[in-house]
Amino acid sequence: MDNNGYLSYVEHALKNYRQLNAFSDFQGESITYNQVGERILGLHQLYKELGIEKGDKIALIGRNMTSWAVVYLGTITYGAVIVPILPDFNSSDIHHIVNHSESKLLFSTDLLFDKLDETKMNGLLGIVSINQCISLVDNSNGKLAEKVINLQPLFKGDGKNFNPEKLDFPEIDAEAVMVLSYTSGTSGFSKGVLLPHRSIWSNIKYAQEHLILKPEERVVSFLPLAHAYGCLFEFLWPFTMGCHITFLTRTPSPQIITEAFRKVKPHLILSVPLILEKIFKKRVQPQLEEPKVKALLKIPGLNKIVFNKVRNKLTEVFGGEFREIIIGGAALNKDVEQFLRKIGFPFTIGYGMTECGPLISYAPWTESRTYSAGALVDRMSIKIDSKDPYNEVGEILVKGDNTLLGYYKNEEATEEIFDKDGWLHTGDLGVIDEQNFIYIKGRSKNMLLGPSGQNIYPEEIETTINSMNYVQECLVRDNDGKLEALIYPDYEATDAEKLTKKQIEEKLQAIKVAANKLLPAYMNISKVTLFPEEFEKTPKKSIKRYKYTK
Template structure:
C-alpha cells in the first residue's frame, strides 16, 4: 500500500505553514499552506451542517482556480467523493452527469450556473459558487440557514482559527472511492472513472520519488483540473512536495502563457505535443532549416554553439528555471524530438490514461529513450497482448495500484476493459524493447486495415506529414479503400505560397518513405484548426 496522499499534504501543511501554496494568475486569491488548511476546515463545517457524510458525492464544475483545488481537498479530507465535470460540457450534459453521479452538492462557476436549470438536478441539496462559496440555489431552508450561520459556526468550533495541531486528515481509507472522473459529456452511456485514494496515492508517491521537487518550487497549472493529468501532476503532487501552484483559469493564448512563464518561472512544464510542436514550428525550425544553418548545425564547434544558443533561448521561453519538460497525451513528432535531443533539453514523454489516475509509463529525461514513452512505473505491471511483444504490435494491458475500480454504475463498460484477474485493456497498441521501454503505435480504434490486411497506424503517418513545410496538424483517414490526409496549414506564414502545390510535394515526399500499403492518395486542406478535446487531442470522430 502506498503512502496516503493526504499524509503528504498534512506534512506539507505543517512543514511549510507560512509559505504560499496556491495563487490565481488572473485573480486575487493567494493562499499559504496555513490559510489553505483553514479554508479546508471551514468547508468541513458547512459540509457537516448540511449533512454531507462519508461517501457522499460533491460535484465540481469550473475552470482551473484555487477554489477548485481547495474544494477537492476539502471533500477528500472529509471522505466524500469528488465528481469532476469539465466546464466545457453543455448544460444538458452537466445536468445528466450530476444526476448520474447522485451528487448532493454542486460547486460551480457562476457563469456556468447561469446556463443551468436547477430543477433538472432534483437530488441536489445546494448549488454553491466556486468564485466565493456563496449560495446560488437550494430548495432546503435548513441549507440556507446553515449557509447564513457558516462563519459563526466556524468561529464557534475554531475560535482561534486552525493551528498545525488541528490538521489531521483520515489515512485509513485507501481502498475507498475518492473521485468519479467523467471522461466525456455523453448523456447516453456516461463513463465515470472510479478512482480510489490508493490510485491517487500511488501516483503521488511515484512522482515525489521520481520527479524531484524542492520546497518553494513554482508551477503553472493550465491542464484541466477535471482531468487526471492536470489534477495529479499540476496540483496534488506539487502541493504534496511544498510547491506553489499558479492557476490559469483557461488555456491561454501564447502571449499570456509566455508571460506566465516569465512571471512564475516554473520548475516543470506539463504539456501535450501540439503546444511544443507549435513553438518549434514558429520559433525554432524557421531558423535551423535554412541551408547555411543545416551545414553549421553539423559542424564541430560551431554546431555546439548554435545548439547551446537555441537551448538557452528555449529555456528563457519557459521562464529560465525549467528542470522538467514532460509531454503526455500523444507521441512527439520525430523532427521535434530529434531537435530536443540534439540541444540536450530536459524533456521526456510519459504515457497514461484517466483509468490509471493517470500514470502508466515514465522515465527521467536523463535515461529516456527517444521514440518511447518510458517504462512501467512502480507498483504497476505491463504486458503486450501479442505473441512477440518486442516486434509484433499488440494491445497494451496494465495491472496494479494505479488501476481504477471501474466505471460508475456501468458494469458493461467495466467488463469490456477490466479482465477478471485485474488487467486493464487500454485500447492503445504498442511494443516493448528488452529494457521495458514502451513504444506506442496508435489507438486500436484508429487502426486502419490495409488492402491486404496490413495494419496501418494513422498516427505514424500523421507524424511524417506534420513535419512537412507549412503543415500545422493533420488527420489520415481511409476513404473507399484509399488513404486521404486532411491538413490544416499555416495560413499565417503561407503568404503567397501555392498551398495546394506545396501539399502535393509533401504528399510525394511522404510516400517515398512509407510502405506501399501506406501511400497517401491525396491531401485536402481544411480552413480551420481541428476541433480538440480539453486534453488537446483531435476529435477524430468528427472527420470523415
C-alpha cells in the same frame, strides 16, 4: 504517513509548510498553507451541517484557480467523492454528469454558472459560487445560503487562527472511491471512471520517490485540473511537497502560457505535445530555416554552437529555471523529438490514462529513450498481447496499484476493460524492450488494414505530415479502402505569404507527394482534403476521431 493514504500527505503538508505560499492565481492573490487548512476545515463544517456523508458526491466545475483547488482538497479530506467536470463540456453534458453521478452539491465559477440550467439537475441541494463563496441556487429552504455565508470569513481570512491540531481527517479505506472522473474521450461521451484512494496515493508516492520538487519551488498549473494528468502532477503531488502552485485561471494559449513561465519561472513543467510543438514551430523552426543557420548546421563543431543557442533560447521561453519538461497525453512529433534530443533539451515523455490515475510509464530525461514513452512504473505490471512483445505490436495490458475500480453504473464497460485475469486493457498498441520501456504505435480502434492486410497506424502518417510546412494539423482516415488525409492548414504561414486558396490547395498536393516518398507504399495517401477549421479535441488535445470517420 502511509496509514491513511493521500490524506496523510495532505495533513503532513498543512502541518509542516504552514507559512509558505501554497496557491496563487496568475496575476492575482496568493494564499498560504495555513489559509488552505483554514478553508478546508470550513468546508468540512459546511458539509457536516448539510448532512453530507462519506461517499457522497460533490461536483466541481471551473478553470484552474485557487478556490477550485481548495474545494477539491476540502472534499476528499472529508471523505466525500469529488466529481471534477471539465469546463469545456457543453451544458447538456454537464447536466448529465451531475445527474448520473448523483452529486449532492455543485461548486461552480460564476462564468460557467451562466450556461447551466438548475431545473435540469433536480438532485442537488444547491449550487455554490467558488468565486464569491455564496449560494447561487438553494434547494434546501435557505439552509444552504445561510451556511455558505458563514464560510465567507474563513475564505477571506489570513490563516493566522488556523490550528493544525484541529485536523481530524477520517480513516479512509484504500479501495474507497476518491475521484469520479468523466473525461472526454476520442470516441464519444466518456464513462465515469472510479478512482480509489489507493490509485491516487500510489501515483503520489511514485512521484515523491522518483521526481524532484522541494518546498517553496514553483509550478504553473495550466493543464485541465479536471483531468487526471494535470490534477496529479501540477496540483496534488506538488502540494504534498510544500510547493507554490500558480493557477493560470484562463484558457491556456501558448502566448499566455509562455508569459506565465516567464514571470513564475517554474522548476518543473508538464505539457501536452501540441503546446511544445506550437512553441517550437513559432519560436525555433523559422530560425533553423534561415540560410546562414542551415549552412552552420552542416559544419561539425559550428553546429554545436547553433544547438547551444537554440537550447538556451528555448529554455528561456519556458522560464529558464526548470529541471525537466514532462510530455504526456499524446505522441510528440518525431522530428521535433529528434531535434530536441540533438540539442540536449531536458524533456521526457510519459504515458498514462485516466483509468490509472494516470501514470503507467515514465523515465527522467537523462534516462529517456528516443520514441519511447518511458519505463513502466514500479508499482505496475505490463504485458503486450502478442507472440513477441519486443518486436510484434500488440495491445498494452497493465495491472497494479494505480488502476481504477471500474466504471460507475456500467458493469459492461468494466467487464470489457478488465479480463478474467485482472489485466486492464488500455486500448493502446505497442511493444516493449527488455528494460520495460514502452513504445506506443497507436490506438487499437484507430488501426486500419492495408491492401495486403498490413497494420496501418494513422498516427504514424499524421506525424510525418504534421512536420511539413503549411500544416497546422491533420487526420488520416479510411475512405472506401483508400487513405485520405484531412489537413487543416497553418493559416498564419499561408497568410504571411499571401497565398490564395488555389495556391494552398497546390501546396497540399505537394505535401501528399512528399509524404508518400517518406512512407511505405502500403501507407501512401491517395487523397488530401483541405479541412476548413481546427479539429475538435479532447482536453488532452487529441483529435476526436469519431467525429470525422466515415
